Amino acid sequence: MVLAHPVPNPDFKFPGTPYHSAMPELAEVELARRQWAAFHGNTITSVDVHPKARIYRDCPAPALRILKGKTLLSSNAHGKRMLFTFGPGLHLEVHLGMSGKLSTAPVDHDEHKHDHLILRSTNAALIFNDYRMFGRVMLHDCEDPWADFPPQPQDSKFSLARVRKLIERHPKKPLKALLLDQKACPGIGNWMADEICWRLGLHPGISAAQLDPAPLRKQIRFVTLGALKHVAEKNQTASVDGFAPGSYVANVPPPNWLFQHRWKKGGTCPKCKTDLARDTIATRTTAWCPTCQKA
Numbered sequence: 573m574v575l576a577h578p579v580p581n582p583d584f585k586f587p588g589t590p591y592h593s594a595m596p597e598l599a600e601v602e603l604a605r606r607q608w609a610a611f612h613g614n615t616i617t618s619v620d621v622h623p624k625a626r627i628y629r630d631c632p633a634p635a636l637r638i639l640k641g642k643t644l645l646s647s648n649a650h651g652k653r654m655l656f657t658f659g660p661g662l663h664l665e666v667h668l669g670m671s672g673k674l675s676t677a678p679v680d681h682d683e684h685k686h687d688h689l690i691l692r693s694t695n696a697a698l699i700f701n702d703y704r705m706f707g708r709v710m711l712h713d714c715e716d717p718w719a720d721f722p723p724q725p726q727d728s729k730f731s732l733a734r735v736r737k738l739i740e741r742h743p744k745k746p747l748k749a750l751l752l753d754q755k756a757c758p759g760i761g762n763w764m765a766d767e768i769c770w771r772l773g774l775h776p777g778i779s780a781a782q783l784d785p786a787p788l789r790k791q792i793r794f795v796t797l798g799a800l801k802h803v804a805e806k807n808q809t810a811s812v813d814g815f816a817p818g819s820y821v822a823n824v825p826p827p828n829w830l831f832q833h834r835w836k837k838g839g840t841c842p843k844c845k846t847d848l849a850r851d852t853i854a855t856r857t858t859a860w861c862p863t864c865q866k867a
């Protein structure tokens with residue numbers, strides 16, 4: 573399947589929107605994966621790398637040339653990682669970091685300054701662009717490099733028993749820290765964690781021991797599945813120039829989500845219109861409603 577190519581915009585700058593630039597979370601990562609996934613079945617005819625780019629700190633750039641002549645068979649996302657499979661024992665893992673983005677362009681795409689990896693097939697150029705280079709790539713030569721990964725919130729294995737176990741294992745952990753723990757809730761990042769706390773009506777700093785596992789699981793799943801719908805699905809056919817919601821994708825979660833209000837100057841709670849509070853919790857800037865979210 574060949575999708576319409578998003579039009580690359582060489583003048584694009586991270587806009588001064590009310591939203592901060594944010595680490596991509598599971599929905600933005602899934603949106604990024606879908607860019608390249610449109611070219612499953614394509615055989616790579618050339619591999620262009622910037623060998624000195626920091627994205628190659630885990631894997632020397634020349635090693636990527638092994639992908640030449642290989643066919644992109646399938647791809648997966650887990651939490652904040654993506655895995656592109658070129659054979660049973662050959663996978664390219666991609667992390668976007670803060671500013672990495674995956675895009676596609678016509679095959680004669682002229683490389684831009686921050687295009688650190690371009691995989692070209694006869695139909696398209698698959699591009700990893702990263703101007704801050706916190707992202708990274710690595711190769712795996714085993715059958716299933718992710719075999720031991722914990723269940724993601726959107727998986728059926730993220731059961732009530734699983735959530736109960738997470739609470740029991742980390743009773744003193746603040747709610748926000750538990751949500752950000754990538755072994756507990758892979759793919760949940762700062763904005764999704766704030767959204768979950770707000771929907772639970774709980775202060776993000778309360779300890780896990782005080783949590784009721786059933787509503788916690790329900791809200792984690794609601795926000796995860798909603799984020800995938802509003803960010804990954806609704807932008808899939810839009811002309812996206814990246815992945816970060818509120819910054820440069822066309823569609824974001826609706827105004828009755830905390831998402832649209834949490835970074836606005838003078839942002840208020842979409843439920844009760846109280847001014848949102850902000851502080852650092854679990855090392856991350858956190859927004860919450862002092863009226864709806866009790867300590």
Ligand SMILES: [Zn+2]
Pocket residue numbers: 841842843844845846861862863864865
């Ligand atoms: Zn409120």
